[in-house]
Amino acid sequence: MKYLKVLCAVGFLVALVSNIRSISGWTEIRGVYDDICYLRQAHLFQRFGVGGLDTDISRDNDHYLTGKLKEIDFPTWRDPATFPCHTSMPATGKLVIQYPPGTGFALALFPPGFQVIPLYVLTSVVAFGFALAAIWYTSSLFSLVLVAVVGDAAIYLMINPTKASYSMAPTMVACVLAGFLTAKLFLARELRDRLVLAGLVGLIVGVAVNFRLPNLLLASGYLLFFFVSFLLSRKLETFLQGALFAVAFAAGMMPTLLANAINAGSPFSTTYGNVDAAPPGFSFDVIRNYLTDMQFALLVLAGLGSVLMLRRHRGNAMKQVALVTSANLLVNLAFFVSHPIFTPYYTIPIAMLSLWSLLFALLLQPAEAVDGTPAGHAVQA
Numbered sequence: 001m002k003y004l005k006v007l008c009a010v011g012f013l014v015a016l017v018s019n020i021r022s023i024s025g026w027t028e029i030r031g032v033y034d035d036i037c038y039l040r041q042a043h044l045f046q047r048f049g050v051g052g053l054d055t056d057i058s059r060d061n062d063h064y065l066t067g068k069l070k071e072i073d074f075p076t077w078r079d080p081a082t083f084p085c086h087t088s089m090p091a092t093g094k095l096v097i098q099y100p101p102g103t104g105f106a107l108a109l110f111p112p113g114f115q116v117i118p119l120y121v122l123t124s125v126v127a128f129g130f131a132l133a134a135i136w137y138t139s140s141l142f143s144l145v146l147v148a149v150v151g152d153a154a155i156y157l158m159i160n161p162t163k164a165s166y167s168m169a170p171t172m173v174a175c176v177l178a179g180f181l182t183a184k185l186f187l188a189r190e191l192r193d194r195l196v197l198a199g200l201v202g203l204i205v206g207v208a209v210n211f212r213l214p215n216l217l218l219a220s221g222y223l224l225f226f227f228v229s230f231l232l233s234r235k236l237e238t239f240l241q242g243a244l245f246a247v248a249f250a251a252g253m254m255p256t257l258l259a260n261a262i263n264a265g266s267p268f269s270t271t272y273g274n275v276d277a278a279p280p281g282f283s284f285d286v287i288r289n290y291l292t293d294m295q296f297a298l299l300v301l302a303g304l305g306s307v308l309m310l311r312r313h314r315g316n317a318m319k320q321v322a323l324v325t326s327a328n329l330l331v332n333l334a335f336f337v338s339h340p341i342f343t344p345y346y347t348i349p350i351a352m353l354s355l356w357s358l359l360f361a362l363l364l365q366p367a368e369a370v371d372g373t374p375a376g377h378a379v380q381a
Contacts, residue, residue: 102255
């Protein structure tokens, strides 16, 4: 096993080096409107600090955005009413960036003109680090094969399809960290540990909302699980875990709520345009696109893993992780297949959160759980 682990680690390293070589050749000016808007948000943070949450077009008095649009030959770069990924807010009279502020903040951590490359390199290194950590916990050939599949997928996905949206790079980091802590949460034995971990998972999932608003749905499985578990058990510890998760989740997405209040007039008013905020409606074209995309394979793998863990449920904690991932998958799939827009990365976050949660639950379970003895009592229903 030792040599196989080394071979697996070398494979991850090769994938990481390949990523870095590819990323190092990227350009920040590739003609994608979303890129320019995320970079404008970063520019606002670097220029105004926390005041960068206000994305009104009037703050482009240094002509940063118009310069970027002119650089890609945007035909109406002089007319703010036509600027891409900006939405008019009647309540505030502002023309603002539609995206939440987290991605811009992440890009603002790096120097202007050299922001995208270091962001993707750093997030790829984080994925590599968690993949290596997973190798450390393997104890069988089967678990090592699972780690190889999930680890290689996680590293590869950092450039394809996550390159399509800068918001995906930090989202992937949030997913792997939340997946690891989810496994720790449901395998924890002490109430204090469970409460702390419930808060940490909620906080991380909440922070993920600042990168992509649809990441709100990543909390759905947890909230459903805690709610149903409390209804069945009526135990105080179950209520406390769910309450801490919910409070931490709300705290994590506070930057987005504050940005909404500044730009749209209310914390709960969206800055997205009509297409993105459209009501659900099933489209066979959207469903067909998902069925023929790489996302489908990841979703099937996550769904199959959840079902197998539910059927075998090596201990109470393992079953609980599978219930959370199953609920999360179902809610997210219901939303995205009914969304009028398809992209190659919409369901990647829920697929990777589910896979990391299931994988680490399998790897971190105590030895006695393999023999059928319940391990972990995260929620006693």
